[in-house]
Amino acid sequence: MSEALVFRFDVDGEDFTSAGQASVIVKRNLRQLGIDSEIIRRVSIAMYEGEINMVIHAGGGVAEVRVDEECIEIVLEDHGPGIKDIDKAMQEGYSTAPDEIRSLGFGAGMGLPNMKRHTDSLEIFSTVGVGTKIVMKVYNKVAS
Amino acid sequence: MKVKELAQISDFGAITLPEGDRDIEGVYIGDLLSWVMGRARADDAWITIMSNVNVIAVASLSDVSCVIFAEGVMPEDSIVETATKKGINLISTSLSAYGTAVRLSEILK
Numbered sequence A: 001m002s003e004a005l006v007f008r009f010d011v012d013g014e015d016f017t018s019a020g021q022a023s024v025i026v027k028r029n030l031r032q033l034g035i036d037s038e039i040i041r042r043v044s045i046a047m048y049e050g051e052i053n054m055v056i057h058a059g060g061g062v063a064e065v066r067v068d069e070e071c072i073e074i075v076l077e078d079h080g081p082g083i084k085d086i087d088k089a090m091q092e093g094y095s096t097a098p099d100e101i102r103s104l105g106f107g108a109g110m111g112l113p114n115m116k117r118h119t120d121s122l123e124i125f126s127t128v129g130v131g132t133k134i135v136m137k138v139y140n141k142v143a144s
Numbered sequence B: 001m002k003v004k005e006l007a008q009i010s011d012f013g014a015i016t017l018p019e020g021d022r023d024i025e026g027v028y029i030g031d032l033l034s035w036v037m038g039r040a041r042a043d044d045a046w047i048t049i050m051s052n053v054n055v056i057a058v059a060s061l062s063d064v065s066c067v068i069f070a071e072g073v074m075p076e077d078s079i080v081e082t083a084t085k086k087g088i089n090l091i092s093t094s095l096s097a098y099g100t101a102v103r104l105s106e107i108l109k
């Protein structure tokens, strides 16, 4: 793995039932690359939460995953409403999700905290009315 | 204990067991999917009453050994089909979530 591998996905904002497909594909690809299963689990969980957020809160977006020897980087970008108060959004339990989303088991306000907990770094760039970009990194502990 | 062995025990039934040889190492109970993603450990048996298709994605990504639908909850055929394709074991029981946990604690001892 000398060059970075890049996987790119359009996340459909209309189709809540298929949300998570990109994460499932990434999980399978990482498994085929022989990456440590705990690392795969962390990447999968963080990416899924981000994917679901793009569907619930932003009408979809684009997800990109770069894999190199050192690190797995997940970049999620949308043109949704943006996040007004990022500190608040990061708090466990804070959610603006509507009731119908909650009845499906989402909207517990644990998504961003989960993304932080399962990654080595999480950066959020968001502008109200423009969109949100989230960059997460998980370091590959197996050094070559 | 293997998932397929649990499915043989009274009170439990197999819905689909594409990976029946997986071992159950622990138990997690919850219906809020982000909590499950954040807190369930790999190889846990996950007890829930939630049965929409997102449950299958969460089960797959969090790497639980099986999903146990409590209270007699039965997922739709299309969801069972998805689970079978994705290698997610589904088990049913008419016990409550609490009753299921109590049974599992006896069985997994």
Ligand SMILES: Nc1ncnc2c1ncn2[C@@H]1O[C@H](COP(=O)(O)OP(=O)(O)O)[C@@H](O)[C@H]1O
Binding pocket: A049, A053, A054, A056, A057, A058, A078, A080, A081, A082, A083, A089, A090, A094, A095, A096, A097, A106, A107, A108, A109, A110, A111, A112, A113, A132, B034
């Ligand atoms: N991509 C996004 N675009 C706009 N707002 C977002 C986005 N992601 C998260 N948010 C905001 O941050 C809040 C907290 O997110 P999260 O912790 O994932 O909880 P939940 O998705 O359960 O509401 C959301 O309720 C929403 O207001």
Ligand SMILES: [Mg+2]
Binding pocket: A049, A052, A053, A107, A109, A110, A111, A112
């Ligand atoms: Mg969320």
